Structures are given as structure tokens and as C-alpha cells.
Amino acid sequence: MAIRERLSGNEAVATAMKQINPDTVAAYPITPSTEIPQYFSNFVANGSVDTNFIPVESEHSAMSATIGAAAAGGRVMTATSSQGLALMFEMLYIASGMRLPMTLICANRALSAPINIHNDHSDSMGVRDCGFIQLYCESNQEAYDNTIMAVKIAEKAKLPVMVCYDGFITSHSIENIMLLENDEVKKFVGKYEPENYLLDSTKNISMGPLALQKYYFGIRKELSDAMDNSIDIIKEVSEEFYKLTGRKYDLYEKYKLDDAEIGIIALNSTAGTIKDTIDKLRENGVKIGLLKPRCFRPLPYLDIPKELKNLKALAIMDKADSINGYSGPLFSEITSAMFSSNIHVNTINYIYGLGGADTKSADIEKIANKLQSIAKTGKIDKIKHFLINEKEEV
Amino acid sequence: MIEIRWHGRGGQGAKTASLLLADAAFNTGKFIQGFPEYGPERMGAPITAYNRISDTQIRTHSNIYEPDYVVVVDDSLIGAVDVTSGLKENGAIIINTNEDIDSLRKKLNGYNGKIYAIDASKISLECLKANFPNTAMLAAVVHVTGIMSEDELISNMKDAFKHKFAKKPEVIEPNMQALIRGYEEIKGGTK
Numbered sequence: 001m002a003i004r005e006r007l008s009g010n011e012a013v014a015t016a017m018k019q020i021n022p023d024t025v026a027a028y029p030i031t032p033s034t035e036i037p038q039y040f041s042n043f044v045a046n047g048s049v050d051t052n053f054i055p056v057e058s059e060h061s062a063m064s065a066t067i068g069a070a071a072a073g074g075r076v077m078t079a080t081s082s083q084g085l086a087l088m089f090e091m092l093y094i095a096s097g098m099r100l101p102m103t104l105i106c107a108n109r110a111l112s113a114p115i116n117i118h119n120d121h122s123d124s125m126g127v128r129d130c131g132f133i134q135l136y137c138e139s140n141q142e143a144y145d146n147t148i149m150a151v152k153i154a155e156k157a158k159l160p161v162m163v164c165y166d167g168f169i170t171s172h173s174i175e176n177i178m179l180l181e182n183d184e185v186k187k188f189v190g191k192y193e194p195e196n197y198l199l200d201s202t203k204n205i206s207m208g209p210l211a212l213q214k215y216y217f218g219i220r221k222e223l224s225d226a227m228d229n230s231i232d233i234i235k236e237v238s239e240e241f242y243k244l245t246g247r248k249y250d251l252y253e254k255y256k257l258d259d260a261e262i263g264i265i266a267l268n269s270t271a272g273t274i275k276d277t278i279d280k281l282r283e284n285g286v287k288i289g290l291l292k293p294r295c296f297r298p299l300p301y302l303d304i305p306k307e308l309k310n311l312k313a314l315a316i317m318d319k320a321d322s323i324n325g326y327s328g329p330l331f332s333e334i335t336s337a338m339f340s341s342n343i344h345v346n347t348i349n350y351i352y353g354l355g356g357a358d359t360k361s362a363d364i365e366k367i368a369n370k371l372q373s374i375a376k377t378g379k380i381d382k383i384k385h386f387l388i389n390e391k392e393e394v
Numbered sequence: 395m396i397e398i399r400w401h402g403r404g405g406q407g408a409k410t411a412s413l414l415l416a417d418a419a420f421n422t423g424k425f426i427q428g429f430p431e432y433g434p435e436r437m438g439a440p441i442t443a444y445n446r447i448s449d450t451q452i453r454t455h456s457n458i459y460e461p462d463y464v465v466v467v468d469d470s471l472i473g474a475v476d477v478t479s480g481l482k483e484n485g486a487i488i489i490n491t492n493e494d495i496d497s498l499r500k501k502l503n504g505y506n507g508k509i510y511a512i513d514a515s516k517i518s519l520e521c522l523k524a525n526f527p528n529t530a531m532l533a534a535v536v537h538v539t540g541i542m543s544e545d546e547l548i549s550n551m552k553d554a555f556k557h558k559f560a561k562k563p564e565v566i567e568p569n570m571q572a573l574i575r576g577y578e579e580i581k582g583g584t585k
Binding site: 166 | 413416417420425426427428429430432451452453454455456457459
């Protein structure tokens with residue numbers, strides 16, 4: 001029986017973690033993900049989980065301890081944001097390189113400087129090539145659901161998974177949510193039985209040793225293959241979750257896209273604002289739709305372009321800037337996938353919402369206007385736009 | 395959908411009040427959002443919090459720019475913060491104050507909508523012997539917005555207080571008194 005609740009994103013994720021009851025959680029607090037280890041250490045203290053909670057002295061140590069516990073054969077989780085994720089950078093590659101399943105909760109926050117505690121996607125986008133699967137979440141419900149699915153995806157794919165949702169906007173907002181019963185979650189994630197682990201007394205193995213010219217490349221290719229193959233695992237686990245909950249999760253979500261003439265691509269909570277704006281614009285006859293990637297790693301590079309092929313104009317919204325003289329990361333990757341599939345649509349990039357700059361319906365309407373004019377003229381004046389209000393400019 | 399913007403000062407509990415309202419509405423079967431605008435929080439600094447309350451799922455995740463209702467928990471904010479910014483003319487502003495409606499209207503730079511006043515601080519001082527205007531404000535907001543009936547509010551908050559004050563049961567009754575007085579003593583509402 002589903003339980004009707006109202007929780008913040010962090011409360012929802014902490015609840016999922018309680019229901020999953022992992023072997024080890026190691027974390028260091030950082031806004032806006034702080035509440036997760038805070039709530040979770042309460043669960044540990046009052047005995048509602050039997051997890052070994054390791055309060056470490058930095059995020060580098062958090063990831064190191066998580067790696068150690070995963071290598072030992074445990075089901076492991078951690079949570080962080082922003083500078084915390086940046087400090088983990090070195091160890092993230094070791095987690096994936098050693099093919100260790102784990103779940104990392106990332107409440108997305110901007111990176112310094114200047115110091116900012118609010119949401120954008122610079123942190124998780126900054127580590128997009130570290131070999132973690134990345135799932136992006138629009139709401140507290142999606143954050144809760146993806147956390148539960150992440151455990152299973154990670155263990156089947158033998159890859160670490162990052163669950164990303166918007167700091168404050170999702171992490172600290174109270175909203176309605178449907179929770180699963182403890183038993184349902186327990187049954188869904190099942191018992192973790194690692195194939196190879198260090199505490200297995202029947203096998204003598206080593207993990208993460210030196211591998212030079214002869215072996216390194218081959219091992220890295222296996223990692224790459226594992227990421228390719230994880231697409232099917234994500235689909236399979238999501239299907240199983242659908243059967244349990246009735247909540248359908250694909251690699252991406254389409255909203256009124258099939259008959260659309262203009263389209264927007266965006267991640268996380270902004271997608272909700274876009275959906276409401278689409279309904280409003282459609283009442284005025286504007287044929288607009290949305291594609292919201294759930295899965296950015298692996299990138300559904302064959303499926304996404306197919307969904308876009310009938311559009312006359314497309315805006316890809318990035319809540320992170322690559323500062324590469326070109327575009328944001330989502331734009332670069334999706335347009336590249338379109339090119340590989342021989343699909344050309346006039347596409348522009350919007351860098352938006354950096355450091356928590358609020359993105360409202362009127363901003364989406366502005367983008368829609370721009371797209372309508374591109375659809376009409378077939379011309380693009382410039383690729384990269386900044387969705388910034390005049391008063392926000394310095 | 396009803397959109398509400400709260401203005402208060404850090405430490406006065408505007409955030410808590412917005413979350414209490416979300417809770418109460420949730421308990422009557424609504425879809426809700428409750429979120430503060432986090433800034434450099436410190437005691438006494440102006441803060442803003444928001445509520446969306448709807449019969450259907452809420453998808454928008456931006457701040458609220460054109461609220462149906464504005465709630466001012468501390469009337470010293472009027473003039474310092476543009477509290478009526480974007481407030482719908484057919485909406486209303488609800489202020490914790492001991493001033494009368496006419497003098498409030500003068501201070502609100504020609505806002506033409508409904509103005510309500512409630513001396514929630516006085517109610518709180520009398521019922522709770524301390525200035526926690528939240529409970530009375532919450533009841534006033536429910537009365538003006540009609541989000542739920544008085545009976546629903548009372549039964550809801552009774553449960554909420556029992557839970558919240560499980561270790562201080564002696565404050566449940568004074569809070570219920572403040573709630574009922576807040577509901578009854580709200581005045582104004584003419585344009």
C-alpha cells in the first residue's frame with residue numbers, strides 16, 4: 001500500500017535510505033545535502049537502521065570510506081553537494097574504475113567562486129565523465145524513486161550511480177509524495193550478493209592495483225562497455241519499479257513533444273515549470289513540447305535525436321556553463337548525438353539559473369518566443385544565450 | 395491553485411507558519427508546496443516563504459511573483475520590503491498589526507485589493523505569554539483564503555499540536571485558544 005506523505009526532497013531521500021537500510025553510509029555535511037546525513041544519523045541512533053554510519057572529516061574521506069566499504073562487499077551510500085563533490089573528484093574515478101556499486105546522492109549546488117549555496121548543475125556536470133551513472137530528478141517523488149532504483153541499477157551494472165536533484169528547490173521544498181512500504185522497498189532492492197569482494201575468504205583477490213600498458217586500456221574499455229550496457233539495466237529496473245508502483249520512468253520523459261514544432265530540453269525541477277508553461281502556450285496554439293533527460297550518463301544518444309527530428313527549432317537549457325568558448329554540456333552532447341544520427345534541427349543553447357537565479361514561467365515564454373521566430377525564419381542569430389535578468393547582471 | 399507569499403523576519407517563524415499551513419492543507423487532501431527563499435539567514439533580517447495549494451499536482455518550481463495572498467508577519471516590514479509586489483488586485487493582504495485598515499492602506503502605496511488586519515502578537519502574548527504570532531496568523535490566513543473550514547482547521551491543528559508538543563502538553567490548549575481567536579478576530583476585507 002502506498003503511503004501519502006508530504007516531505008522535502010532531502011527527507012524523501014533519507015526515508016528511501018532508511019528503507020534500503022544499507023550496510024554503510026559515510027558522509028560529510030555540506031549545504032544543501034546536509035540534512036541527509038543528519039536525518040540518517042538519527043535513524044542510526046534510534047535503531048531504525050543497522051547501518052554502519054561513518055562521520056568522516058571531509059568529502060574526500062567520505063568517498064574513500066564508501067569505496068572501502070563497497071570493496072569489502074557492502075551496500076553503500078553517501079550524499080554531497082557542490083564543493084563536496086568537487087573534493088571527491090579524485091576518488092569518484094576510483095569508485096567507477098574498481099567497478100564498485102554505490103549510490104551517491106547529489107543535491108545540486110553551484111560551485112565557488114563567488115561562494116553560493118543555491119542550485120545549479122555545475123557540480124554534477126563537472127564530474128560527468130567520472131564513470132558514474134547520473135540520474136536527474138524533477139521532484140521529491142523522482143528523487144525518492146530514483147534513490148531506490150539506483151541501488152539496484154548500481155549492483156546490476158557494477159557501476160556507481162549518482163542521483164541528482166535541485167538543491168533547495170527540491171531538497172528543501174515540502175511537497176506531496178507517495179512512499180512505498182518498508183517491506184516493498186526491502187523486497188525490491190533485495191539482498192546484495194556481490195560477485196567479488198575483499199572480505200570473501202574463499203577467494204584471494206586484489207582491487208585497484210597497478211595496471212600499465214598491457215592491462216589498463218582493456219580494463220577502461222570494460223568500464224566504458226559497462227556504461228553502454230547499463231542502458232538496458234536501467235530500463236529493466238525501471239520496468240520492475242513501474243510494476244511495483246505504477247510510476248513509469250524511461251531514460252527520458254517527453255511532454256507534449258510528439259506533435260510539437262518547437263521543443264525545449266531541460267533537467268530537473270525546471271522541467272515542471274516548463275510543463276505548466278507548455279500547457280499555457282498550447283492554449284494559445286503554440287505547438288511546443290519538452291524532453292527531460294532522466295539519464296544523462298549513459299546518454300541515450302540514439303533515442304533522444306529520434307524524438308527531436310520533426311522539430312523546427314529546439315532550445316537546450318543548461319544549468320551549468322562549460323566555459324569553453326562554446327556551449328553548456330547538455331547542448332554539446334545532445335547536438336553531437338543529433339549530428340551522429342544525421343538529424344538537423346536549428347538548436348540554440350540557454351545557460352540559465354546559475355547560483356539559484358530563479359527560473360520562472362515568463363522566462364520559458366521568452367525562450368518559446370525565440371524558438372517561434374527561429375522556426376518561422378529558419379535562421380539562428382546566435383547559439384548561446386544567457387537567460388539572465390538585467391538586474392542580475394553585475 | 396492558490397499562491398501565498400509570506401513576509402517575516404528571521405526567527406519569527408514565517409517559514410514554520412508556511413510549513414504548518416502546507417501541512418494543514420495536505421491533511422485535507424490537497425496538493426501542497428511549502429518553501430522558504432533561503433538567503434543569508436539571520437535573526438531579524440527580512441525573509442520570504444511561499445505556499446502553493448492546489449487540487450491537482452503542482453509542477454511549477456519557481457518563486458511566486460503574482461500571489462493571490464500576501465501574509466505579513468511583522469508590520470515593520472511595510473515600507474522596507476515591497477510587500478504588495480505583484481499581489482493580485484482581487485487577492486488580499488493579511489497583516490499582523492495593531493493598526494487600523496485605513497492607516498495600513500495609506501502605507502501600502504495605493505494597493506487596491508482587500509486588506510485584513512489581525513493583532514496576532516497580542517493574541518499570542520495573551521494566550522501563550524510570548525510573542526509567537528504564527529498560530530493566530532495561520533488561522534487568520536485560513537479564514538481569509540477559505541482553504542479549509544474552521545472545523546477542519548481545528549481538528550487538524552489539534553492533531554498537529556498533539557504531535558508537535560508531545561513533550562509539552564501544557565502548551566496545546568493555549569495554542570488552540572490562539573488558533574480560535576486568530577480565526578475569529580481577523581478584521582477588514584473591504585476594498
